[in-house]
Amino acid sequence: MPLETPARIVSELTSRGYNADREAVTLLSGADDPDAALDAAVERAPDDALKISADHVETVLAEFERADTSVSNGNEYENNPVGETSPPQETKGVRGNRNTGEVAQASKATDAGGVTDAGEVTDAGESTNAGESTNAGDGVGENVSDVSRPDESIRDPDLDERSLxxxxxxxGESTGTGEYADFVSVFRDRFKRLSKQLRSRVNARPTTAVQKMPGGGETAIVGMVSDIRSTTSGHWLIELEDTSGTYPCLVMKDREFADAVDELLHDEVIAVEGTLSDDNDDGDGILFVDSLYFPDVPRxxxxxxxxxxxxxxxxxxxxxxxxxxxxxxxxxxxxxxxxxxxxxxxxxxxxxxxxxxxxxxxxxxxxxxxxxxxxxxxxxxxxxxxxxxxxxxxxxxxxxxxxxxxxxxxxxxxxxxxxxxxxxxxxxxxxxxxxxxxxxxxxxxxxxxxxxxxxxxxxxxxxxxxxxxxxxxxxxxxxxxxxxxxxxxxxxxxxxxxxxxxxxxxxxxxxxxxxxxxxxxxxxxxxxxxxxxxxxxxxxxxxxxxxxxxxxxxxxxxxxxxxxx
CATH class of the missing domain: 3.60.21.50 (Purple Acid Phosphatase; chain A, domain 2)
Incomplete structure (x- = not known):
């Protein structure tokens, strides 16, 4: 098959055990006879070479030009027919084809997202409080035990379409030295960026401002989880910390969202809304949580x-x-x-x-x-x-x-x-x-x-x-x-x-x-x-x-x- 595209040149080089510079591939694809140029580049590659370089290809193409000039002058090379197609090269560093069995049974994704032997992909599983889970795809999981590589690759991607x-x-951007200031910096940056995602949903106040509010009022806090503990009555006490201080928040065990506390980890950023205790302005206040929010992915x-x-x-x-x-x-x-x-x-x-x-x-x-x-x-x-x-x-x-x-x-x-x-x-x-x-x-x-x-x-x-x-x-x-x-x-x-x-x-x-x-x-x-x-x-x-x-x-x-x- 003619090597009319860079992709086919790359595939052919790979089948012979070579990598190549992108510029080398461009030079080979632009040659008057890409097949012959590639054969010559491989034939003349050093024995220990793994990559065909642009310099090597330029040298080969220059020899083509000299050969063409010599032929036009009636002095054809006898022992160095560079422009002649070489016999197939032995594959280097590439395993041969395999015939170890036939394509076996299809599989399906179970609720766990795994692969079984039923021949279809089902829903990836229903979530609980973690969020919705929908069908992860309609593809079939296959056991590929017999795959033979074709003698000549059929791959022909359009490299111009690609984007990564x-x-x-x-x-190259790491600046941390392990000093205390570095830890403060990374946590402040985390809080700033995650709290920004949450403040669009709640009208939050700094913890120092909440401490001065009169009891019985409603408010919201965005904070980093610094502590989670259960009370003797089975309720949950969560300490939230922002850049101004900390504040205790109580989640009653009978609230419908109470099981969300099971999902909390230290140092994550959440938001809560609720009602302040009557003694809040005395300095011993607490926020009774009515709602709890994660940064989350929008539904x-x-x-x-x-x-x-x-x-x-x-x-x-x-x-x-x-x-x-x-x-x-x-x-x-x-x-x-x-x-x-x-x-x-x-x-x-x-x-x-x-x-x-x-x-x-x-x-x-x-x-x-x-x-x-x-x-x-x-x-x-x-x-x-x-x-x-x-x-x-x-x-x-x-x-x-x-x-x-x-x-x-x-x-x-x-x-x-x-x-x-x-x-x-x-x-x-x-x-x-x-x-x-x-x-x-x-x-x-x-x-x-x-x-x-x-x-x-x-x-x-x-x-x-x-x-x-x-x-x-x-x-x-x-x-x-x-x-x-x-x-x-x-x-x-x-x-x-x-x-x-x-x-x-x-x-x-x-x-x-x-x-x-x-x-x-x-x-x-x-x-x-x-x-x-x-x-x-x-x-x-x-x-x-x-x-x-x-x-x-x-x-x-x-x-x-x-x-x-």
Missing amino acids: EIEGDVT TYQPSTADRHVQAALISDVHVGSQEFMADAWSRFADWLHTEEAEHVEYLLVAGDMVEGVGVYPNQDDELDIVDIYDQYEQFSEYLKEVPGDLEILMIPGNHDAVRLAEPQPGFDEELRDIMSVHDARISGNPSTVTVEGVDILMYHGVSLDEVIAELPDDKASYDDPHKAMYQLLKKRHVAPQFGGKTRLAPEEEDYLVMDTVPDVFHTGHVHKLGWGKYHNVLAVNSGCWQEQTAFQKSVNIDPDAGFAPILDLDTLDMTVRQFS
Whole structure:
């Protein structure tokens, strides 16, 4: 097939084991004979080269010109026919085709957002106080156990249609030094931004002003939760703090919204309305709460969609370097991406933990297949070469990656970026909002999900229903509200973990469980992992959902889950 588009050139180079500079692809596609130019560029590439550079292509094209000039003068090269099409090159660094079985049964999303064997996707589950949950998509989850890569890729995306922008990336912007002033700054910024979202709903007063109001009056407070405790009578006392002071608020156990207290975490920002006690102006007042508000996602929210039919694969927790990394499942996934069925998958978004890391949990060395962290990233890069070269790839780090553990996490350093530069993959910090053809996708690795699941009742958040824990973060408009617990938070001048705007899609990983659903029309997806159960996971009762790839239709926000394990 003639190589008339840059996309086909990228695909052909990938099938031969090479990446290429964008400028190199442009030069090859603009050559008089792109097929011959590509063959010559590959044939003349250094033995240890992994990427075809623009300089190399310019040299090859210059030889074409000299050959053409020599032919026109009657002096054809005898031993160097640069313009002649070379025989097919041996594939480098790419696994061969596989025939391991037939496409197996379809699956459905259960109420937990998981995948079963019933052949359909149902509603992602009804929410309780976490908000509405609607059908997450009409796609079918399929077990893809037989995927053969075609000899010649049929992928032909229009690269000019693509658009990917990143916001909220802390990389290169981190200013925190760990001083007390940094902690004050980040909490003030959090309060300012979240209280702004709440003040449009309540006529709030500062706590110092409330303390001076006469008893019996009605008022509202916007504050950060500094303490939650139950009284001897079973009521709830919540201490709210703003920039001027603190004030006690009492939620009576018989109020219809009392169960919302079960969802509260320390350090999140909420608003309350209520009636002041009669002795308020004596300095011993309390606010009897009549209404409680979270920043939340508006129920009327309507997400944006792409203007064309295009798809993104959402994955996380690859864990290359672990003895339990599922290499065969990954390769089946990569092979499927080369098929006609996946021709509309133009984006690959990876939500952290590309590698297993070193020293992350006790006795991890006993479960490592690759013990050097840099060798782990080198091997991850080799596996990344298996996916089509025309994919637009974006990755953020996770808690197993070689970056700081405290969130927000900057993207990888230059040495690791160079290692993972296959297919010109882009790297951003954790979290980041990635706008893909108009669709805002909030990517967050998800360490705070451990905290949410530990603190809240099982019906509000659990490992079996990871998307419900994500609903809580959407409701609080913050990806890691609680400070000082399981989640390590870095003080910065601004709080990079606040959701100023509502995302269209919320993508996380970390907990190694598959789950998805819609909360007020925001699609929440936890994409599982590519690592079978480790001894450590078994000891803490984690049964991972491994080898799944959620495929998102960006034009409809419907989703199909494919299984490659």
